[in-house]
Amino acid sequence: MGITKKVFSLESKAPTIHHSVALTFGLTLATMEKYHQEALRVCKAIARVLALALNVDGDYFDTPEMLGNPLTFMRLLHYEGMSDPSKGIYGCGPHSDFGMMTLLGTDSVMGLQICKDRDVKPRKWEYILSIKGAYIVNIGDLLERWSNGIFKSTLHRVLGNGQDRYSVSLLAKPIRVYLHKFFRHVHFSVRLL
Numbered sequence: 634m635g636i637t638k639k640v641f642s643l644e645s646k647a648p649t650i651h652h653s654v655a656l657t658f659g660l661t662l663a664t665m666e667k668y669h670q671e672a673l674r675v676c677k678a679i680a681r682v683l684a685l686a687l688n689v690d691g692d693y694f695d696t697p698e699m700l701g702n703p704l705t706f707m708r709l710l711h712y713e714g715m716s717d718p719s720k721g722i723y724g725c726g727p728h729s730d731f732g733m734m735t736l737l738g739t740d741s742v743m744g745l746q747i748c749k750d751r752d753v754k755p756r757k758w759e760y761i762l763s764i765k766g767a768y769i770v771n772i773g774d775l776l777e778r779w780s781n782g783i784f785k786s787t788l789h790r791v792l793g794n795g796q797d798r799y800s801v802s803l804l805a806k807p808i809r810v811y812l813h814k815f816f817r818h819v820h821f822s823v824r825l826l
């Protein structure tokens with residue numbers, strides 16, 4: 634038995650996609666835009682906490698080349714069917730997200746797994762429990778680079794267990810990322826626990 638996944642993407646700089654996405658999910662455009670706006674506000678609040686943890690000013694990530702003028706990708710996901718990792722059948726194959734962070738809201742159906750150490754083979758996968766009213770925050774590749782590896786981007790995947798599963802993710806990143814910008818941000822020296 635395979636798995637099917639329906640994905641509806643909403644990119645903040647492509648407003649023409651908005652209408653079709655909203656209609657397909659039976660949501661109003663206003664609802665989606667409100668959610669998007671609030672989720673981005675949560676991302677920025679988390680970025681402030683991360684900045685403080687790195688021992689820099691709370692507004693460190695608010696500059697235009699970081700999260701001040703972000704590009705966002707919002708995805709509404711619906712998984713159906715059964716995964717079989719031994720055959721490479723996943724709801725979502727192993728990956729890390731490319732942005733700064735991803736805010737993930739899920740229903741109570743288990744499916745998301747993370748691998749804490751990507752270098753240990755065979756990889757050990759752990760389920761992440763969904764907590765009602767709470768978001769899962771995945772660190773993205775960009776934050777790993779910006780923080781000089783202090784924050785590690787989360788390797789994750791999704792397995793289908795036969796039940797329908799719904800999730801919504803919001804990935805935030807700067808509009809343009811230049812390599813030389815990375816080098817400006819690799820001076821953090823604090824070690825987290």
Ligand SMILES: O=C(O)CCC(=O)C(=O)O
Pocket residue numbers: 708710725730735737739744745789791800801802
């Ligand atoms: O559906 C999930 O729980 C994860 C989705 C995901 O990894 C993504 O959108 O990048």
Ligand SMILES: [Fe+2]
Pocket residue numbers: 728729730735789
């Ligand atoms: Fe992801």
